[in-house]
Amino acid sequence: MSKYRRRRYCRHSYRRPQLWTIVAAVLIAVALYVVENYGGNGFVPSWDQIYQWVGLEPSQIETTAPLPEGETEVVFLDVGQGDAVLILQNGAACLIDAGPKDARQNLVQDLRSYGVSQLDLLVMTHPHADHVGGMQAVLQNFDVQTLLTPDLSETDVTGQTQRTLQTAQECGVPVETAYTGQQYTIGTGTLTVLLPGVDADTAGSDDATNDMSLCLRFEAGNFTFLDTGDAERNEEAALAEQYPFRLRSTVFKAGHHGSSTSNTQTLLWQVQPQLVVASCGLNNDYGHPHREVIQEMQDEGIDFYRTDLYGTVTVTAQADGSFTVQTAKQPDEELAPAA
Structure with missing residues (x-):
């Protein structure tokens, strides 16, 4: 008898997929594409709305505990x-x-995880897609009291900005145009519009749109936070000239994601921040934050965080101006781009 056994083979019968299964697969693929790319527009539901219909949101999202009275949190959300x-x-x-836009669903979930159900104020610093992409989803999923925008009357409003304004109208959200000195009460703090943008020499360019950025300062007790959107050197110079002794702030959001076309030495000297945070995506095409800006922070001894490496950065501040910083992750030096 041979020591080798004959290998047995099992016969499997294969059937061609029925036509209805092919049609169903195509319809499901089309539905997924439509929801992903057009969710929240017209009759097309967003993923967040679908989750709520099946009972997954927002009840299953773990939320943080409410802030003690007098504390302020400034959260630099990681949106790429x-x-x-x-x-x-x-x-x-x-x-x-x-x-x-591609971060809108995570943004909605992140806001809910911080216990947000209502926004007293939603601010559009300027109409660029990386700043307004998630606004439509925010308007659809939260009770927004006011939408604040720069002056868009001379701007060709299209795309995501147009859809945002349309959604605000559909949701009955008042839209207000920012002006110098405008103030909003946020809790026991105050948000002030320091500058509602400036006229740029390069009309119609990205620089001109960046220089439409609302420059905002939030103050609660001795804690202050400055956000200049994507303001370029031109607008930073106008800001520094108009407020030579009023820009000092505890925390500063790096202008234009840490670009060297912003964050001028003159502005930093006037702001004198203890902490600067750059909101940027890992290995982004623009090289943000730029090496010159990082070096300037180091030379000035300013603590510097960036969302591409640290994830969401949460600053918890007391009325006396003291603060602590928490990050979603610790940076892996091997991942750090050569900015």
Whole structure:
């Protein structure tokens, strides 16, 4: 008898997929594409709305405990290459910018995880996609009291900005145009519009749109926070000239994601921040934050954080101006781009 056994083979019968299964697969693929790319527009539901219909949101999202009275949180949400800054103070909430469109569902979930159900103020610093991409989803999923925008009357409003304004109208959210000195009460703090943008020499360019940025300062007790959106050198110079002794702030959001076309030495000298945070995406195409800006922070001895390496950065401040910093992750030096 041979020591080798004959290998047995099992016969499997294969059937061609029925036509209905092919049609169903195609329809499911089309539905996923439509929801992902057009969710929240017209009759197309967003993922967040679908989750709520099946009972998954927001009840299953773990939320943080309410802030003690007098504390302020400034949360630099990790939205990739874009801006979204949440200010929480004494039960009130303000969101400055809403990141790019592809981060909108994570943004909604992140806001809920911080206990946000209502936004006293939603701010559009300027109409670039990496700042307004998630605003439509925010308007659809939260009770927004006011939407603040720069002056868009001379701007060709299209795309995501147009859809944001349309959604605000559909949701009955008042839209206000910013002006110098305008103030909003956020809890026991105050958000002030220092500058509602400036006229740029390069009309119609990205620089001109960046220089439409609202420059905002939040103050609660002795804690202050400055956000200049994507303001370029031109607007930073106008800001420094108009407020030569009033820009000093505890925390500063690096202008234009840490670009060397912003964050001028003159502005930093006037702001004298203890902490600077750059909101940017890992290995982004722009090289943000730029090496020159990082070096300037180091030379000035300023603590510097960046969302591409640290994830969401949460600053918890007391009325006396003292603060602590928490990050979602610790940076892996091997991942750090050569900015």
